[in-house]
């Protein structure tokens with residue numbers, strides 16, 4: 001919880017700018033303490049109770065996260081894009097005992113909260129002044145946050161990070177990317193993933209810098225913010241750079257010049273969460289004069305590998321291990337010693353998560369016998385720089401930076417009355433990195449309409465998981481064991 005304790009060093013500096021106003025570190029700490037007192041009620045320590053909260057990216061979001069930590073509870077941020085069944089899954093899985101929402105999202109949770117008899121607080125309910133009792137002392141080894149990540153199972157798993165994991169994850173980035181209190185970053189990323197929470201928001205707040213929230217990414221509005229000249233640091237997924245480039249391309253020459261000029265005063269621009277295509281890096285270089293710094297991370301480990309801040313940033317590569325993080329490549333249990341030989345990235349260090357929530361078997365499977373976390377990402381070491389080659393599972397899709405399980409979508413598709421069977425794959429795509437597509441087998445006796453199925457899916461899955469294309473076939477490609485051969489299926493599209 002060092003990020004919260006450090007706030008006292010920067011009391012009068014601006015911590016957050018959201019769509020309403022700017023807030024100092026003092027205001028943030030005061031609001032967080034007030035929230036902690038409300039949550040505690042008569043208890044001395046919430047003892048790692050899970051508190052799920054649904055708010056847009058704002059001052060309230062950060063104050064709630066800090067308040068939960070100050071009260072000794074575990075923060076479970078919910079995704080504002082998720083439909084109710086997906087939110088319910090997280091609330092149930094995390095066994096949340098308190099829910100919090102802002103005005104915009106309160107109605108979405110209220111029926112669920114009543115049904116489940118879980119108290120639901122509105123952020124504004126925390127305004128009342130309470131008697132300031134001492135707050136509990138929180139050991140760094142305690143659980144701090146659960147983030148849900150899709151994987152090789154059909155349903156997302158809760159990744160539990162301790163305070164000490166989070167402290168290390170933030171501090172390693174602060175050092176590697178030379179964060180300073182004069183920095184001002186605009187945060188356009190969702191706040192239920194490491195990228196937006198740790199790399200952007202928490203790193204800024206660690207050093208006394210300003211984090212400006214833009215809750216809904218919009219290329220035109222973001223370019224306007226860049227042109228205002230306050231922001232000097234930016235981090236995003238490759239799809240966002242792709243969309244910013246598309247907007248720049250369709251602007252007038254005069255406007256393009258203004259946009260490019262605005263970026264010249266930036267200190268650093270970073271890309272991650274998915275492979276940065278070399279053409280995007282090169283085009284951004286032309287537009288901004290910046291070579292994007294590409295880095296590699298995962299919900300379970302925060303960041304692990306990064307291109308250097310002040311020496312060569314190599315296109316198509318993710319760089320070198322961050323200080324204090326150990327990396328090795330393994331191929332069929334053999335450690336890869338030679339350059340140019342590929343293997344799975346395995347990670348060890350204080351950044352690595354504690355466990356998958358209530359899933360001891362999945363946790364054990366995720367580690368080797370000698371305690372290395374298996375990422376499932378395949379890489380090579382090329383003259384001192386790691387390069388990602390792909391993943392060991394065809395069932396994991398990365399679209400616009402979101403990790404998506406093909407199995408989860410298939411399971412939901414099979415519940416549709418017109419669908420007999422389904423297989424989902426990711427196809428390489430210049431905008432999304434990969435785009436989700438589905439091959440389905442349909443019943444002859446039930447009418448099938450793609451748009452109607454998409455609307456039906458939207459009530460059950462986050463929008464970014466909805467297949468962009470469907471093809472209808474009589475059978476799926478299968479191997480002799482009856483397993484769908486997804487590599488072959490890709491060629492059908």
Ligand code: MCA
Pocket residue numbers: 188189190193194195196216217218237239240243272273274296297298299302399400401402403432463464465
């Ligand atoms: C939106 N759409 C998408 C995606 N996002 N389709 C596929 N993949 C997506 N990621 C679709 C919508 O369903 C909609 O479709 C249409 O695009 C427009 O939606 P809109 O909401 O306007 O899109 P957008 O605002 O332009 O969103 C694009 C985005 C967003 C900003 C790139 O996807 C995003 O915020 N991605 C970042 C995710 C992230 O932070 N990942 C980090 C996790 P239709 O028109 O059909 O309705 S990874 C991580 O944390 C690790 C540790 C790491 O390494 O960083």
Ligand code: AMP
Pocket residue numbers: 149150194271272273274275276294295296297298299300318375377388391398401402403
């Ligand atoms: P998530 O589980 O959502 O945290 O996503 C983590 C995954 O994103 C990693 O396992 C990688 O597959 C992918 N990833 C993150 N950064 C990069 C990168 N720079 N290049 C390629 N893949 C990346």
